[in-house]
Amino acid sequence: MTFDRRIKIAPSILSADFADFGREIRAIEDQGADWVHVDVMDGHFVPNLTFGPPAVAAFRKHVKTVMDVHLMIAPVDPYIDAYAKAGADILTAHIEAGPHIHRTLQAIRGAGMKAGVALNPGTSADAVEHLLDLTDLVCVMTVNPGFGGQKYIDMTAKVRRLRAMIGDRPVHIEIDGGMDPTTAPLMAAAGADVLVAGSAVFKGGSVAAPEVYGANIRAIRAAAEAA
Numbered sequence: 001m002t003f004d005r006r007i008k009i010a011p012s013i014l015s016a017d018f019a020d021f022g023r024e025i026r027a028i029e030d031q032g033a034d035w036v037h038v039d040v041m042d043g044h045f046v047p048n049l050t051f052g053p054p055a056v057a058a059f060r061k062h063v064k065t066v067m068d069v070h071l072m073i074a075p076v077d078p079y080i081d082a083y084a085k086a087g088a089d090i091l092t093a094h095i096e097a098g099p100h101i102h103r104t105l106q107a108i109r110g111a112g113m114k115a116g117v118a119l120n121p122g123t124s125a126d127a128v129e130h131l132l133d134l135t136d137l138v139c140v141m142t143v144n145p146g147f148g149g150q151k152y153i154d155m156t157a158k159v160r161r162l163r164a165m166i167g168d169r170p171v172h173i174e175i176d177g178g179m180d181p182t183t184a185p186l187m188a189a190a191g192a193d194v195l196v197a198g199s200a201v202f203k204g205g206s207v208a209a210p211e212v213y214g215a216n217i218r219a220i221r222a223a224a225e226a227a
């Protein structure tokens with residue numbers, strides 16, 4: 001993985017057909033997805049449950065781009081090796097998931113993955129000040145994590161502040177929640193480069209009509225690039 005700040009669209013397969021992940025992943029990649037965003041939920045850190053390491057390992061066989069795994073689980077540390085074996089390229093943990101995020105980020109890198117740190121809407125940008133040299137990605141949640149299709153919560157000031165804190169470091173700013181052609185430009189203008197989108201990518205399409213995914217991805221990208 002090389003670093004750049006061009007806009008990247010990362011469809012969340014939380015909005016895909018759960019009985020057909022292989023074809024869904026191939027469809028979004030064929031239609032222009034830059035990364036594939038995988039939302040892991042444990043029914044404890046967030047009030048919803050999705051999938052674990054064996055499912056993520058199965059997705060890996062279909063992902064040709066970058067597998068971006070967003071852990072919404074607590075604790076994180078006992079599962080880091082399992083997600084490395086499952087083939088995650090980027091593994092993101094929530095700062096709110098435990099008292100030792102510094103150790104967690106070191107362990108993620110130590111296991112050979114890029115390390116991401118995610119911030120809930122109520123968490124300040126300042127919380128990552130002492131983590132910026134240990135992380136490859138800061139994920140700013142623009143919804144409370146747990147479900148797709150929620151309403152965007154504006155985090156413009158937080159993203160601007162993060163962008164300034166990051167400076168020249170090779171750290172991505174990823175936005176997760178409620179991204180569509182209306183909201184994505186606000187975040188791109190504030191300094192984000194990775195835009196996760198679930199419902200806005202999968203809306204109206206299917207593996208039988210993948211061109212709809214392509215049109216949805218292009219609409220988000222065009223709006224963000226014009227910001």
Ligand code: DX5
Binds near residue numbers: 197
């Ligand atoms: C929310 C997840 C998101 C979610 C985004 O907890 O982390 O990745 O799937 O979905 P949309 O784009 O529908 O808000």
Ligand code: ZN
Binds near residue numbers: 039176
């Ligand atoms: Zn996510």
